[in-house]
Amino acid sequence: MDRALINAFVHQQDIGNRVNGSFTSKALENVVNEVLEKFPGVKLDKEKVKNRMKYIKKGFAACYDIFKNISGIAWNEDLSMWEAHPDVWDDLIKKHPQAAAWRNKPIPNYHNLCLLYGADRxxxxxxxxxxxxxxxxxxxxxxxxxxxxxxxxxxxxxxxxxxxxxxxxxxxxxxxxxxxxxxxxxxxxxxxxxxxxxxxxxxxxxxxxxxxxxxxxxxxSQEKSPVSKSEIWKLLEELELNAVELHKAYIFLIKNPEMLDGILSCPSSELSERRDLLFEMMK
The missing domain is CATH 1.10.287 (Helix Hairpins)
Structure with missing residues (x-):
């Protein structure tokens, strides 16, 4: 149900029902209906949806703030977990003891939560x-x-x-x-x-x-992007970015269509040059 709920919010954001960082009343109504289509008979309303997302966002924010600028740790999309050498984990946990909670624990829906709340952070x-x-x-x-x-x-x-x-x-x-x-x-x-x-x-x-x-x-974010969001994701995967860089670059490009157009129009076929160009834009 959490996955269905988060996916519904991402859909409402994609179609423009989020204004100045807040979802409209119509968006909340649509989310309720989308979840009920998948889970008929469940008692659900706007208030329950908002409260559940507050709880989910709180857990995501605690995790995101720890891992956003950490090097040596990679995101495993298949397992929905952060992976690193044990020494890297030990050093991280010394600085952030709360990171121990995610050493062997999956973080469901992390990618979509980055889309929803990464820019907010x-x-x-x-x-x-x-x-x-x-x-x-x-x-x-x-x-x-x-x-x-x-x-x-x-x-x-x-x-x-x-x-x-x-x-x-x-x-x-x-x-x-x-x-x-x-x-x-x-x-x-x-x-x-x-x-x-x-x-x-x-x-x-x-x-x-x-x-x-x-x-x-x-x-x-409301300017028209020259390609779809899934194509942006594939483009960034081709640049061989690590998980943190991938998430930041994805959020940056969907919010800046003109920068995305610059990457797509880059005459160089070298991945390293395209990657350097992207990092320079993000500065």
Whole structure:
């Protein structure tokens, strides 16, 4: 039933019933009907379908996040398992103890789950990176303000400037010197304020880019691909990619038809050159 459920969601995604990463109400209705065709008599509705997929996605995400960038491990499509030399497994489990659960355990429907949620995991990583950048900028702003206050305190302690209640210097030269010192404090404060404004603007643009990115990806995914998805998969298999590279490249090409057209139009017949071209595009 899980396989039928996942296949039904992939079908709804392929026909455009997923908008901005979310399946439409019509898509959920179609999924229920598709599963019931294969399993008549089962009590099933939209809410049960959504809850089951949340559970499946949670398990997939835990697995995907561990294996996505690991070298030395290959995906066995026939067994639906990750395979590697025992030493590679041992090293991986030291870094990620939870990986031990999949050392001898199949991961059903992994390929289709990558199609459904692989791009979501990548988007989540980008959003997290942007969030960290905003936190760094905010921290730098606070440090900048603290430094300004410390500089002014230092100048006051050294009698370089008085911020209030200071006596009028006895001569014109003294007045000029005091004025010059006050002006310096104002300039320092003004410059740092300008940096703070620029940093705030950068953070705002970064936040907007994170909001816009999923919508942009959706537009790209709706462009017509020059070949079918099964043909894309076969093309990538011919390039002799490992399992992780294969999954990432597949998701990349179905979302970027213009890049796929570039691969198909490549005049070179050498597989190594086509593979290098693909990796360069994916950068």
């Amino acid at each position: 990548a988007t989540l990583e980008e959003a997290e990176t942007a969030r960290e950048m905003r936190e760094r900028i905010r921290s730098e702003q606070e440090e900048s303000r603290a430094n300004t206050i410390e500089e002014i305190d230092h100048m006051v302690l050294n009698d370089e400037v008085r911020l209030e209640g200071y006596d009028t210097p006895p001569n014109a030269e003294g007045r000029k010197r005091a004025k010059r010192k006050v002006t310096l404090v104002e300039e320092v404060t003004s410059v740092k304020k300008s940096f703070q404004i620029a940093a705030d603007a950068i953070a705002k643009v970064a936040a907007e880019m994170v909001k816009i990115q999923p919508a942009t990806d959706t537009v790209k």
